[in-house]
Amino acid sequence: MPIPFALLLSFISLWLASCWWLRRRRCCHGRTFLKDGPEAAMTSSPRVLFVTAHPDDEAMFFAPALLRLAQAQLWLFCASSGNYYSQGEVRKTELLESCAVLGIPSSNVTILDHRDLPDHPSVEWDVRLLSDLILKHIETHQIDLVVTFDARGVSSHANHKSLYAAVRYLHSERKLPEGCRVLTLETVNLFRKYISILDLPISWLQSPDALFVLAEEEAGLAKRAMQCHRSQLLWFRHLYVIFSRYMVINSLKFL
Numbered sequence: 001m002p003i004p005f006a007l008l009l010s011f012i013s014l015w016l017a018s019c020w021w022l023r024r025r026r027c028c029h030g031r032t033f034l035k036d037g038p039e040a041a042m043t044s045s046p047r048v049l050f051v052t053a054h055p056d057d058e059a060m061f062f063a064p065a066l067l068r069l070a071q072a073q074l075w076l077f078c079a080s081s082g083n084y085y086s087q088g089e090v091r092k093t094e095l096l097e098s099c100a101v102l103g104i105p106s107s108n109v110t111i112l113d114h115r116d117l118p119d120h121p122s123v124e125w126d127v128r129l130l131s132d133l134i135l136k137h138i139e140t141h142q143i144d145l146v147v148t149f150d151a152r153g154v155s156s157h158a159n160h161k162s163l164y165a166a167v168r169y170l171h172s173e174r175k176l177p178e179g180c181r182v183l184t185l186e187t188v189n190l191f192r193k194y195i196s197i198l199d200l201p202i203s204w205l206q207s208p209d210a211l212f213v214l215a216e217e218e219a220g221l222a223k224r225a226m227q228c229h230r231s232q233l234l235w236f237r238h239l240y241v242i243f244s245r246y247m248v249i250n251s252l253k254f255l
C-alpha cells in the first residue's frame with residue numbers, strides 16, 4: 001500500500017474512532033475522567049494551583065484542565081513574565097486577559113519577575129529557590145491539588161522541566177501539606193501532539209489518572225484565551241491552535 005494512502009487511512013480510522021468514542025460517551029459537554037485520585041476533593045470545589053513557566057503556557061497547554069475544573073477554585077502561579085524578547089510587561093497584561101477567559105480571577109494570578117528565574121529556553125532554574133516559592137504559595141492558599149508539567153515539559157523547554165523538578169522535590173521530600181496532591185501534564189510524541197482530537201483514542205488507551213476533553217464550545221474558549229496572547233501570535237502559533245491536541249485534550253498523571 002502506498003505510504004500517503006496508508007497515512008490517510010490511519011487518519012480516517014482515528015477520526016472515526018474518536019467520533020465513535022465521543023458519541024458513546026455522550027461527550028457533547030466535554031468530559032472529565034479521574035482514576036484513583038481524590039475524587040471527592042475534585043468534585044467539592046477543590047483549591048487547585050496551576051504552576052506554569054511563561055504567560056501563554058496556561059492557554060497553550062493547560063486550557064482543557066482549567067476549563068474542565070471550572071467548579072474548582074483556581075489559582076495560577078506563573079514563574080516568569082516571559083521576558084526573553086523584552087516583552088514581559090505586555091505579556092503580563094495578556095496573561096491576565098487569558099486567565100479571565102479561562103476562569104481564573106486576576107486576584108488569584110501571581111506572575112513572578114525574579115532575576116534568578118529568567119525566561120530562557122536553556123536555563124534550568126534553581127530547584128531549591130523555585131520549590132520554596134511554590135511551597136509558600138501552596139501553604140498561603142491552602143491548595144489541595146497542584147497541576148504542572150511532567151519531566152519532559154511538553155515542549156522540552158528547560159524552564160518547564162525546572163517546574164517539574166521543583167514540585168517533584170517537594171513531593172519526594174514530603175514537604176507538601178497533608179492531602180495536597182500533584183498532577184503532571186503528560187508529554188506526548190510529535191505525531192500525537194499535532195493530531196488534535198484524533199489523539200483521543202490513544203490518550204484513552206494510555207489510561208491516564210485524569211483525562212480532560214473539551215467539547216466544541218469549550219474549545220472555542222481555549223482558542224479565545226490563546227488569542228489574548230497577541231504578542232505571541234506568529235503564523236506557526238495559529239497552526240498550533242488548529243492542530244495541537246493540548247488545545248482540546250489534557251492527560252495527566254499523579255506523582
Ligand SMILES: [Zn+2]
Binds near residue numbers: 053054057157160
Ligand atoms: Zn512556556
